[in-house]
Amino acid sequence: MSATPRKDLAAMIVPLGRALAAAEVPLLREHGLTMWAYTVLLGLGEQPLRSQAALAEAIGADKTRIIEVLADLDDRGLITRTPDPADRRVRLLALTPEGRRVRGAAQAAIQARENALLARHLPPTLRAPFLEALTTLSTLPPDSLTDPTP
Amino acid sequence: MSATPRKDLAAMIVPLGRALAAAEVPLLREHGLTMWAYTVLLGLGEQPLRSQAALAEAIGADKTRIIEVLADLDDRGLITRTPDPADRRVRLLALTPEGRRVRGAAQAAIQARENALLARHLPPTLRAPFLEALTTLSTLPPDSLTDPTP
DNA sequence: CAGGTTAGTACGCATGTGCTTATCGTGTGC
DNA sequence: GCACACGATAAGCACATGCGTACTAACCTG
Numbered sequence: 001m002s003a004t005p006r007k008d009l010a011a012m013i014v015p016l017g018r019a020l021a022a023a024e025v026p027l028l029r030e031h032g033l034t035m036w037a038y039t040v041l042l043g044l045g046e047q048p049l050r051s052q053a054a055l056a057e058a059i060g061a062d063k064t065r066i067i068e069v070l071a072d073l074d075d076r077g078l079i080t081r082t083p084d085p086a087d088r089r090v091r092l093l094a095l096t097p098e099g100r101r102v103r104g105a106a107q108a109a110i111q112a113r114e115n116a117l118l119a120r121h122l123p124p125t126l127r128a129p130f131l132e133a134l135t136t137l138s139t140l141p142p143d144s145l146t147d148p149t150p
Numbered sequence: 151m152s153a154t155p156r157k158d159l160a161a162m163i164v165p166l167g168r169a170l171a172a173a174e175v176p177l178l179r180e181h182g183l184t185m186w187a188y189t190v191l192l193g194l195g196e197q198p199l200r201s202q203a204a205l206a207e208a209i210g211a212d213k214t215r216i217i218e219v220l221a222d223l224d225d226r227g228l229i230t231r232t233p234d235p236a237d238r239r240v241r242l243l244a245l246t247p248e249g250r251r252v253r254g255a256a257q258a259a260i261q262a263r264e265n266a267l268l269a270r271h272l273p274p275t276l277r278a279p280f281l282e283a284l285t286t287l288s289t290l291p292p293d294s295l296t297d298p299t300p
Numbered sequence: 301c302a303g304g305t306t307a308g309t310a311c312g313c314a315t316g317t318g319c320t321t322a323t324c325g326t327g328t329g330c
Numbered sequence: 331g332c333a334c335a336c337g338a339t340a341a342g343c344a345c346a347t348g349c350g351t352a353c354t355a356a357c358c359t360g
Contacts, residue, residue, distance in 0.1 A: 006261075006281065006285060007192075007285075007288070008174070008192075008257065008260050008261060008264065009170050009261075009264045009268075009284070010167060010170035010171045010173075010174055010260075010264075011189075011192065011288075012284050012285065012287075012288035013163060013166055013167040013170060013284065013288075014167035014168075014170070014171055015210065015288065016163055016167070016284075016287055016288055016295070017160060017163040017164035017166070017167040018164075019295040019296055020159050020160035020163060020164070020295060021160045021164055022296055023160075023295060023296045024158070024160055039161075042157075042158075042161065051337070051338090052337080052338070053336095053337070053338085060165060060168075062317070062318060062319080063337095063338085064318090064319085064320095064338090064339080064340080064341095065316090065317070065318085067338075067339060067340085087326080087327070087336095087337085088325085088326060088327090089325070089326050089327070089336065089337045089338075090326095090336090090337060090338085091337085091338075107158065110158050110160075111156075111158060114158065114159045114160075117295060118159075121286065121287060121290055121294065122283055122286060122287065123286075125279070126279050126282060126283040126286070127283075129275070129276050129279035129280060129283070130279060130280060130283035130284075131156065132276060133272055133276040133277075133279070133280035133283075134159070134162050134163065134166075134280075135156065135157075135162065136271065136272060136273075136276070137162075137166055137271060137272065138157065138161075138162035138163075138165065138166055140271055144271065145166070145169040145170060145173060145267060146169055146172055146173045201307070201308090202307075202308070203306095203307065203308085211347095212347070212348060212349080213307090213308085214308090214309075214310080214311090214348090214349085214350095215346090215347070215348085217308075217309060217310085221309095237306095237307085237356075237357070238355085238356060238357085239306065239307045239308070239355070239356045239357065240306090240307060240308085240356095241307080241308075
């Protein structure tokens with residue numbers, strides 16, 4: 001049975017995530033972005049998003065906290081917040097071309113760094129399976145990891 | 151070149167880590183442990199550890215913050231803090247048998263849950279490579295992920 | 301022995317974040 | 331039309347965490 005003596009998954013993953021996130025910060029700074037701003041830009045995909053609450057939900061942020069982030073990004077012309085004509089309570093969120101450019105530039109820098117890191121530290125045969133497994137796990141619905149769901 | 155359109159590593163790993171850590175909390179509670187207490191028990195391996203500062207460093211905690219955790223674990227008989235006869239300023243930290251038992255029980259519960267989770271969500275061919283890659287990355291020196299180190 | 305250093309401890313401050321409440325404009329159901 | 335619901339916003343509280351300071355006991359150097 002307990003044939004695999006190893007550390008806990010979380011004990012390995014959490015520090016790894018911390019380190020990767022910490023490594024991103026300076027790169028984001030060079031592009032004038034905070035982590036939250038970058039997260040918002042990533043959360044705004046290609047299609048405009050309806051309502052800030054939906055965005056907050058999607059990126060796991062507090063809806064009262066991203067307001068200033070959104071206001072800042074709006075001021076700087078990276079996103080637009082236009083009232084929905086159909087329901088003027090909600091704001092339609094969309095990337096501007098400039099926002100798309102900045103997001104792309106930041107992401108390119110980050111992923112280039114990450115790829116170099118994987119190339120340096122991970123044996124070639126492990127890279128693809130690792131990324132695939134990671135993608136699989138990260139696209140699961142949020143509670144399939146938290147619930148025991150038998 | 152940019153042949154792999156994917157999310158950032160950190161964008162996948164960090165939420166995953168959060169979810170896994172959140173899933174641990176209730177299990178730890180059942181064993182009377184907080185996350186920090188559990189981290190301390192994991193940090194105290196088989197050999198006793200010299201000095202609390204070393205422990206804090208090892209588990210990435212603030213040395214002024216784990217004091218009460220250590221005091222609590224000591225009070226509950228899960229660890230011992232004995233002054234080093236050679237240098238009575240430093241405390242030798244060690245697991246008691248009971249501490250070892252509790253740590254083992256908690257870890258067994260956690261890993262059983264994690265294994266079930268992997269079995270449910272990850273194709274069999276990906277499991278071993280995923281764990282191996284994760285182990286590799288998580289045993290790297292902390293700054294090899296943060297530094298660009300050329 | 302005197303002065304400087306270190307480990308452990310306690311305390312306070314600043315920050316980030318989650319959660320709650322209040323307000324305002326807008327929509328919707330009765 | 332009016333009461334209630336909802337989205338966005340602002341303000342405040344609570345808690346965890348990181349960081350710095352101060353104090354004590356012990357060690358070490360000269």
